Amino acid sequence: MVPRFALAFSHQVSYQALRRRMPALLEARRLRKTYGGRVLLDGVDLRLAGETVTTLGGPSGTGKTTLLRILGLLSDPDEGQLLLDGVNLHSVIPHAARRRIALVAQAPVMFPGTVLDNVRTGPRLAGEELPEATARALVVRAGLPPELLRQDAQSLSGGEKLRVAVARSLALRPEAWLLDEPTAALDAERADLIVRLLRELAAEGAAILVVTHDARALEQLEGPHFQLSSGRLVEGRPLSGDAS
Numbered sequence: 001m002v003p004r005f006a007l008a009f010s011h012q013v014s015y016q017a018l019r020r021r022m023p024a025l026l027e028a029r030r031l032r033k034t035y036g037g038r039v040l041l042d043g044v045d046l047r048l049a050g051e052t053v054t055t056l057g058g059p060s061g062t063g064k065t066t067l068l069r070i071l072g073l074l075s076d077p078d079e080g081q082l083l084l085d086g087v088n089l090h091s092v093i094p095h096a097a098r099r100r101i102a103l104v105a106q107a108p109v110m111f112p113g114t115v116l117d118n119v120r121t122g123p124r125l126a127g128e129e130l131p132e133a134t135a136r137a138l139v140v141r142a143g144l145p146p147e148l149l150r151q152d153a154q155s156l157s158g159g160e161k162l163r164v165a166v167a168r169s170l171a172l173r174p175e176a177w178l179l180d181e182p183t184a185a186l187d188a189e190r191a192d193l194i195v196r197l198l199r200e201l202a203a204e205g206a207a208i209l210v211v212t213h214d215a216r217a218l219e220q221l222e223g224p225h226f227q228l229s230s231g232r233l234v235e236g237r238p239l240s241g242d243a244s
């Protein structure tokens, strides 16, 4: 018979193994994108390492959202490749690849129905029914009060919609996260909560890219920082007081 302490120990080990994912790696190679003759991305290379929060800044209109949408498989580059853990994402069925990469837009669009319906949509499309208790836990983890679960998602404030979008993505357990100014519509306390969540997700193995101008968030996210400038990524943090 296996001693009781050994059973407890092996359970603990397997729980840790389940909770902690292998670090992911989302990689862009030589991305190029032009709109109306204007070159926004001019051969962008980017490696988003797992267990790391990478931040991205740069002046308005330089193409940060464009880059995020390409990395999130919502828009195609004119040229270039995307790889997740070394697998070329063009060779994967689009919806299977999309599940692995979460994109949280700055002003996320809510699906019709309640917050609960919204959080359940992703798993439902994959044939899973998310238990209400799990959905509630995800909503709380995203920084929303559980009472919002039954509220019409369209009626929420911008900051609440942002956190519903985070909860929706949590439900899919993505390996990579792309977030477009996630703290811009939040007060400092709730912004800190989102920043803390991103650090936790990175500690669990996720590769994370955050577009942000938020100096306070930048201070708390000590990973690599890039500026998008003239179609190229330049590594290095802005001087303090110039977080754009």
Ligand SMILES: Nc1ncnc2c1ncn2[C@@H]1O[C@H](COP(=O)(O)OP(=O)(O)OP(=O)(O)O)[C@@H](O)[C@H]1O
Pocket (backbone or CB within 6 Å): 035, 036, 040, 058, 059, 060, 061, 062, 063, 064, 065, 066, 067
């Ligand atoms: N679908 C599109 N069709 C044509 N032009 C587009 C399209 N999407 C973006 N653009 C243009 O590309 C440029 C970059 O837009 P983008 O939203 O990527 O900038 P950004 O760096 O995210 O700016 P901000 O900091 O203001 O959010 C803008 O001039 C925009 O008008």
Ligand SMILES: [Mg+2]
Pocket (backbone or CB within 6 Å): 064, 065, 066, 180
């Ligand atoms: Mg933008």
